[in-house]
Amino acid sequence: xxxxxxxxxxxxxxxxxxxxxxxxxxxxxxxxxxxxxxxxxxxxxxxxxxxxxxxxxxxxxxxxxxxxxxxxxxxxxxxxxxxxxxxxxxxxxxxxxxxxxxxxxxxxxxxxxxxxxxxxxxxxxxxxxxxxxxxxxxxxxxxxxxxxxxxxxxxxxxxxxxxxxxxxxxxxx
Numbered sequence: 735x736x737x738x739x740x741x742x743x744x745x746x747x748x749x750x751x752x753x754x755x756x757x758x759x760x761x762x763x764x765x766x767x768x769x770x771x772x773x774x775x776x777x778x779x780x781x782x783x784x785x786x787x788x789x790x791x792x793x794x795x796x797x798x799x800x801x802x803x804x805x806x807x808x809x810x811x812x813x814x815x816x817x818x819x820x821x822x823x824x825x826x827x828x829x830x831x832x833x834x835x836x837x838x839x840x841x842x843x844x845x846x847x848x849x850x851x852x853x854x855x856x857x858x859x860x861x862x863x864x865x866x867x868x869x870x871x872x873x874x875x876x877x878x879x880x881x882x883x884x885x886x887x888x889x890x891x892x893x894x895x896x897x898x899x900x901x902x903x904x905x906x907x
Contacts (some may be wrong), residue, residue, distance in 0.1 A: 738749075738762065738769050739906065740816045741778055745805075756846050758857050768821060771809045776846075780817050781807020782825035782863035783842070783899050784834065785813065787907055792888060792900060793871060795828055796879035803883075803892045804814030805899060807858065808876075821861040829865075830872025837862035842902045845895045862903040 735743075745758050758778070767773045782807040784793040794803040797849045806828035807821065814820040818836055826834055843860040885904065891896050 735811060735907075737812075737814055737816065737820075738766070741769060742815060743857070744817050745800050748841055748844070751844050754846060757846065758859075761855075761857060769810050769854070774852050774854065776853060776857055778817070779807055779808070779809055779856045779858045780814075780861070781805050781822060781858050782819035782821040782834075782861045783838070783896075783903055784825055784829050784831065784863045784865050784869075785900075786867075786869065786882070786904055788867060789820060789882075790885050791882045791887065793829055793831070793865065793869075793880065793882050794888070794892060794896070795812075795874075795877040796881075798876055801878070803814075803881075803896065805860065806863075807814045807860070808850070817859055820860060822860070822863065825863045828874045828876055829869075829872065831865055831869045833866040833869070835864050837864055837906060839906060842906055843899050845899070847895065860899050862899075862906060 751794045769778050797804050806825040808824045810820045824835045842862045845858045871880050
């Protein structure tokens with residue numbers, strides 16, 4: 735199955751945010767290249783909020799270009815076997831944490847946000863990623879910093895999209 739087909743199936747199975755979910759599906763139907771960064775009308779991205787429920791904390795990256803504390807994530811790659819695999823790959827690459835696993839149940843949220851030209855939109859499919867106990871992280875080339883934050887600290891450092899993702903993740907747990 736292609737990554738495009740997997741993404742369509744994932745979105746069709748996602749049961750929240752009906753209007754936004756349909757916008758994602760409509761975008762993919764109109765843009766067969768909508769999985770890839772080269773699609774200037776916008777493209778699907780996959781992200782993962784790395785969470786350590788046993789210690790009540792999340793790992794956020796200080797994004798190098800945006801200079802915002804965000805979850806790990808990015809563009810899909812041709813070698814990704816599925817959208818979930820893309821989210822897990824991005825979380826692993828950007829956190830340096832080994833032994834990550836996806837929280838079962840598929841995506842936690844969708845977040846469409848504008849980005850600078852030449853592209854116009856990221857259609858982000860957001861997953862929750864479980865960190866093993868005592869996970870050790872390493873800053874990647876894409877980050878200025880990488881830090882664990884207690885649940886109640888996230889709203890002080892991150893934007894509303896990350897806060898909503900954390901709330902949805904905690905509800906799923």
